[in-house]
Amino acid sequence: MINSGDILETIDMIQNENLDIRTVTMGISLLDCIDSDIDKACDKVYDKITKYAKDLIPVCEEIEKEYGIPIVNKRISVTPVAMLAAACQTSNIVKFALALERAANTVGVNFIGGYSALVHKGFAAGDYALIESIPEALSVTEHVCSSVNIGSTKTGLNMDAVLKMGKTIKKCAEVTADRNCIGAAKLVVFCNAPEDNPFMAGAFHGAGEPDCVINVGVSGPGVVRTALQKSEGLDITGVADLVKRTAFKITRMGQLVATEASKRLCVPFGIVDLSLAPTPAIGDSVANILEEMGLESCGAAGTTACLALLNDAVKKGGVMASSHVGGLSGAFIPVSEDAGMIKAAEKGILTIEKLEAMTAVCSVGLDMIIIPGDTHEDVISGIIADEAAIGMVNFKTTAVRLIPAIGKTVGDTLSFGGLLGQGPVMKVNTASPSKFIHRGGQLPAPMQALKN
Amino acid sequence: MRAVITVIGKDMVGILAKVSGICSDCNVNVIEVTQSVLQDMFAMIMLSDISDCSVPFAEFSDKMKALGDELGLSIHVMHEDIFNSMHRI
Numbered sequence: 149m150i151n152s153g154d155i156l157e158t159i160d161m162i163q164n165e166n167l168d169i170r171t172v173t174m175g176i177s178l179l180d181c182i183d184s185d186i187d188k189a190c191d192k193v194y195d196k197i198t199k200y201a202k203d204l205i206p207v208c209e210e211i212e213k214e215y216g217i218p219i220v221n222k223r224i225s226v227t228p229v230a231m232l233a234a235a236c237q238t239s240n241i242v243k244f245a246l247a248l249e250r251a252a253n254t255v256g257v258n259f260i261g262g263y264s265a266l267v268h269k270g271f272a273a274g275d276y277a278l279i280e281s282i283p284e285a286l287s288v289t290e291h292v293c294s295s296v297n298i299g300s301t302k303t304g305l306n307m308d309a310v311l312k313m314g315k316t317i318k319k320c321a322e323v324t325a326d327r328n329c330i331g332a333a334k335l336v337v338f339c340n341a342p343e344d345n346p347f348m349a350g351a352f353h354g355a356g357e358p359d360c361v362i363n364v365g366v367s368g369p370g371v372v373r374t375a376l377q378k379s380e381g382l383d384i385t386g387v388a389d390l391v392k393r394t395a396f397k398i399t400r401m402g403q404l405v406a407t408e409a410s411k412r413l414c415v416p417f418g419i420v421d422l423s424l425a426p427t428p429a430i431g432d433s434v435a436n437i438l439e440e441m442g443l444e445s446c447g448a449a450g451t452t453a454c455l456a457l458l459n460d461a462v463k464k465g466g467v468m469a470s471s472h473v474g475g476l477s478g479a480f481i482p483v484s485e486d487a488g489m490i491k492a493a494e495k496g497i498l499t500i501e502k503l504e505a506m507t508a509v510c511s512v513g514l515d516m517i518i519i520p521g522d523t524h525e526d527v528i529s530g531i532i533a534d535e536a537a538i539g540m541v542n543f544k545t546t547a548v549r550l551i552p553a554i555g556k557t558v559g560d561t562l563s564f565g566g567l568l569g570q571g572p573v574m575k576v577n578t579a580s581p582s583k584f585i586h587r588g589g590q591l592p593a594p595m596q597a598l599k600n
Numbered sequence: 601m602r603a604v605i606t607v608i609g610k611d612m613v614g615i616l617a618k619v620s621g622i623c624s625d626c627n628v629n630v631i632e633v634t635q636s637v638l639q640d641m642f643a644m645i646m647l648s649d650i651s652d653c654s655v656p657f658a659e660f661s662d663k664m665k666a667l668g669d670e671l672g673l674s675i676h677v678m679h680e681d682i683f684n685s686m687h688r689i
Binding site: 150401 | 688
C-alpha cells in the first residue's frame, strides 16, 4: 500500500493548500468553418464547438469526483478568429464573438479564447477588422477572451500594431466602464504568444495544432509556500530543490488528469502547462512564496532573483513529470489575482517598474495591472513596446493585460470579483512616448533570431 | 479499480464500523487498513476494491462524505492512481 504519510500529504495539499487543476482547456480548430458568408461561418463555428465540447464539462466533473481533485475551470480555445474573418465580405465581424458566446453558454464553459489576431509581422486580411471590433466584441459578450500577438523574436515588433493596441485597451475599458472596465481584463497583448496555452485570457488554438486537443494548466502556489514554510533553515540550493520536488508532484497530478480527460473525451492530449497560477484566495499567492524565501514584501530588492529561482525550479521539477510540456509554463504574477501582490501594491512597495523587471524572469508579463483611467493611450502603447522588447530579446513570451480604471486614479480600488480579483490603481510614469509610438513600422528582429 | 478512503478527525467510538458498514452495503471490499493517532487527531486509511461496487462511484463517495458531515470527520474517497502518480516515479 502507498505510504500513509504520502496519502495524507496529498489530501492536505488539496484540502488546506488550494491545490487544484486550474484549467482543462479544449483547443478546437475552426479552419474548416471558414465561409465567405459570415452567417454561415458563424453557424458552422457554433455547431463545431458544441459538437466537440459537449462532453467537456460532464467528463471533467466525473474526473473531479473520482480523483478528488478540483478542476477549477473548463475552457475552450479556438483558431484565431481573424483567420476566419479574412474570408468574410463584411466588416462587422462581432457576429463571430456572439457565435462563440452562444457556444460557450451551451456547453457551459467559463471562458472561450481565440478572438485573436497574429500580426507580429504585419496585418493580413481580417486582422484590422478584428482588432477594430475587439472593444465591441468584449463588451457585448461575457465569456469571450481576446488576444493579439504584436511581436516575436523571429520577426521583431509590429509598431503599428503596438500603437493600435494602446488605443484598443483604452477603448475596451471605456465601453465597459459601467462594469468595472472588465473588457480590458479579457484582452491580452502578446509577444511570442504560444499556440497551445490553456490559460485565459490569452488562450487560442494555433494554426499548427491538431483539429482538437486537450491542454491542462496546473497550479499550486499554496502547496509550494507551505512546503517552504515547513522547511526552516535551508540554503537557497535547498529551497530550489524543495520547489522542484513540489512542482514534480503537482505536475504529475496534472499529467494524470490530462491523460484521463483525453482518454475519456477521445481527444488527443496536447500539453501540460507547468504553472504556478495564483488566485485571490488567502494562501494561494505567488507573492507569498517569494516572501517565504525571505523577503519582507514582494517588490523588495531581491524579488526578481527569488522569482527567477522559483520560475526555473518549477520548470525543472515539472518537466520530468509530464510527457509534453508547453503553454506558458512558469510562475504567473497577475497583480489583482494574487492577495500578496495586492497587499504589496497597496503599500506602494510593488511598482509597475519592479513588475516590469520581474517579467524578464517570470512566465508571462505585466498581468492584471490596474492603471489610472486617464492614462494616455500612447503611454499604454509605450508599456506594450517595452514589455514586448523584453520578450523579443529574451526569446520568451511576454504579455500585457492592463486595465485602465475609467474615472479612478491612484489610491482607488477596482474590483472584478471572482478569479479576476481586485486591486489598487497603480501609478504610471506619464512622460510621453508619443513621438516614438507614432513613428510606426517594424522594429527589427534581434540577433538572437538568427539561430539557423 | 482501487480507491483510497481516508478518514481524518477527532477520535470516537465506532468510526471503523460505520465506514466499513457503508463499504459492505455497497459491495466494496476493504483490502487493507492502517490507522494512527496524530496529535490527538485520528487518521485512518483504507485501501478498497471498488470494481464490484453496487452503486456509481460518485454515489459511494457522496455517502462517505455525508457520514463524515454527520460525525464531524473529514472523509474522502479518491482513486488510487492520484497517489501513485504523485508519489511514485
